[in-house]
Amino acid sequence: MSDHPVLAVVGHPNKGKSSVVAALTQNDQVEISADSGTTRVAQRFSLKLDGRTVFELVDTPGFQRAGKCLAWLRQESVAADRRPDRVATFVRQFRDSGSFTDEVELLTPILQGAGIIYVVDGSLPYSPEYETEMEILRWTGRPRLALINPIGGEEYVAQWQQALNQYFSLVRLFDPLRASFDQHLQLLRTFGELEAGQGVDFNQAVARLEVYRRLKLQQAARILVETLYQLLTCQLSSSRLQQAAESRLAELLPDEIERFNRHLNRIEREGQQQLEALFLYHRLEPEMRRLEVHRDELMDQSRWSSWGLERRQLALVSAAAGATLGLLADAGAGGSSLFTGALGGGVVGGLSGWFGADWLKQRLPGWLQFSAEKHLLGPVRDPNFAFVILGRALSHARAMLARSHADRARMEVPDIGNQGMQAMPMKSQVRLLKQCRQLARQGPQGKAAEQLREWLFQQLGG
Numbered sequence: 001m002s003d004h005p006v007l008a009v010v011g012h013p014n015k016g017k018s019s020v021v022a023a024l025t026q027n028d029q030v031e032i033s034a035d036s037g038t039t040r041v042a043q044r045f046s047l048k049l050d051g052r053t054v055f056e057l058v059d060t061p062g063f064q065r066a067g068k069c070l071a072w073l074r075q076e077s078v079a080a081d082r083r084p085d086r087v088a089t090f091v092r093q094f095r096d097s098g099s100f101t102d103e104v105e106l107l108t109p110i111l112q113g114a115g116i117i118y119v120v121d122g123s124l125p126y127s128p129e130y131e132t133e134m135e136i137l138r139w140t141g142r143p144r145l146a147l148i149n150p151i152g153g154e155e156y157v158a159q160w161q162q163a164l165n166q167y168f169s170l171v172r173l174f175d176p177l178r179a180s181f182d183q184h185l186q187l188l189r190t191f192g193e194l195e196a197g198q199g200v201d202f203n204q205a206v207a208r209l210e211v212y213r214r215l216k217l218q219q220a221a222r223i224l225v226e227t228l229y230q231l232l233t234c235q236l237s238s239s240r241l242q243q244a245a246e247s248r249l250a251e252l253l254p255d256e257i258e259r260f261n262r263h264l265n266r267i268e269r270e271g272q273q274q275l276e277a278l279f280l281y282h283r284l285e286p287e288m289r290r291l292e293v294h295r296d297e298l299m300d301q302s303r304w305s306s307w308g309l310e311r312r313q314l315a316l317v318s319a320a321a322g323a324t325l326g327l328l329a330d331a332g333a334g335g336s337s338l339f340t341g342a343l344g345g346g347v348v349g350g351l352s353g354w355f356g357a358d359w360l361k362q363r364l365p366g367w368l369q370f371s372a373e374k375h376l377l378g379p380v381r382d383p384n385f386a387f388v389i390l391g392r393a394l395s396h397a398r399a400m401l402a403r404s405h406a407d408r409a410r411m412e413v414p415d416i417g418n419q420g421m422q423a424m425p426m427k428s429q430v431r432l433l434k435q436c437r438q439l440a441r442q443g444p445q446g447k448a449a450e451q452l453r454e455w456l457f458q459q460l461g462g
């Protein structure tokens with residue numbers, strides 16, 4: 001027997017067995033399909049922490065010939081205490097025989113010591129044909145838990161409960177597509193009750209899983225702050241603006257701003273991908289409105305505020321945070337070399353001598369800094385930018401954390417609007433803005449970064 005819990009997930013085809021396995025082991029590579037009979041051989045999936053298995057689930061093909069199987073088992077009269085042996089004889093007899101392949105596949109891990117999770121669909125009526133499956137499982141004598149998966153609703157849940165109670169000491173409603181992490185833990189604890197005294201410590205698995213979650217959320221906060229820092233200090237060199245003749249500047253600028261936008265989005269997406277990898281999502285393809293700064297204003301106000309703060313709110317918060325001149329970071333303070341543009345005495349300081357300077361000074365969008373000496377575009381200096389990227393990062397992270405690894409649809413990240421950064425108390429908004437400005441100056445090793453990590457950790461449910 002292994003040192004970690006092993007559970008075989010069994011049932012009729014197409015009841016969500018593979019979905020349960022995917023959700024609980026946090027593995028989005030488990031094959032899930034609307035066609036029944038996709039899973040032909042038992043497959044093991046484990047949840048690992050630091051290379052050590054916390055628990056293992058076996059995805060099995062569904063019962064195909066349960067009636068015939070039970071009839072075979074009953075051909076000889078056996079006392080109740082000999083029934084597990086009888087099942088073992090069945091598996092030995094038909095292994096490699098070409099018949100009962102599905103039953104042999106699903107019974108083998110159980111005979112090797114796995115516990116049983118039996119999955120049924122609570123949106124379809126109960127019918128006696130399931131009794132043969134449940135009876136076979138009873139013959140194995142292994143600890144058994146039944147899950148009612150409300151695939152298309154809960155209409156027949158009560159009916160199922162009645163029937164399942166006779167074969168399983170524990171019956172739970174569990175939706176693999178919607179269950180939260182806490183519900184996962186709850187389910188494992190439930191199984192612990194069932195396995196009590198059977199030698200495998202479920203409580204330890206649950207405790208390890210909780211530690212695992214905390215560690216991941218702390219790592220997530222670190223990634224978020226690192227990305228935040230990169231976005232707040234994002235600069236792009238623009239030799240094209242430097243070299244262009246004055247007559248061409250007008251046509252180049254929109255191009256350069258678009259390039260800057262793409263750069264911002266790439267940084268943001270890379271941060272998201274790091275988070276997705278951390279939580280073992282490989283195929284999210286999140287659908288989310290693009291982060292986009294515009295020519296004239298930082299963003300189109302109507303869209304802008306759907307992530308960051310409303311204009312009036314922003315004015316108050318900026319003033320309270322001491323963000324004079326609307327600068328996100330006090331450029332030059334702290335000696336950050338990234339803010340060379342402002343060191344020269346203003347956003348476009350040090351431009352004298354370059355013949356496009358005056359033109360550029362008047363035409364540059366207000367949110368964008370430009371360093372003439374180094375031909376650098378950026379960073380973004382509007383304080384709302386901090387709220388926008390924070391709001392977006394939290395929205396993406398929350399949608400991801402709430403998502404089941406059994407879900408195969410694209411992930412939609414909603415515009416949270418006034419439920420997001422705008423809904424926070426002004427005190428918190430001011431504090432966040434101050435911390436973001438400090439982060440831009442001090443970098444991810446500073447004190448503000450530490451405070452932001454702690455705040456983000458809590459926001460994510462840590």
Ligand SMILES: Nc1nc2c(ncn2[C@@H]2O[C@H](COP(=O)(O)OP(=O)(O)O)[C@@H](O)[C@H]2O)c(=O)[nH]1
Nearest residue numbers: 013014015016017018019032033034151176177
């Ligand atoms: N809406 C919904 N669909 C589900 C749920 N569980 C499974 N399904 C769908 O039912 C089908 C069969 O699921 P699968 O996990 O492959 O079932 P298996 O054959 O028992 O392994 C797939 O199309 C799943 O997307 C659920 O809780 N809700």
Ligand SMILES: [Mg+2]
Nearest residue numbers: 017018038039
């Ligand atoms: Mg399956």
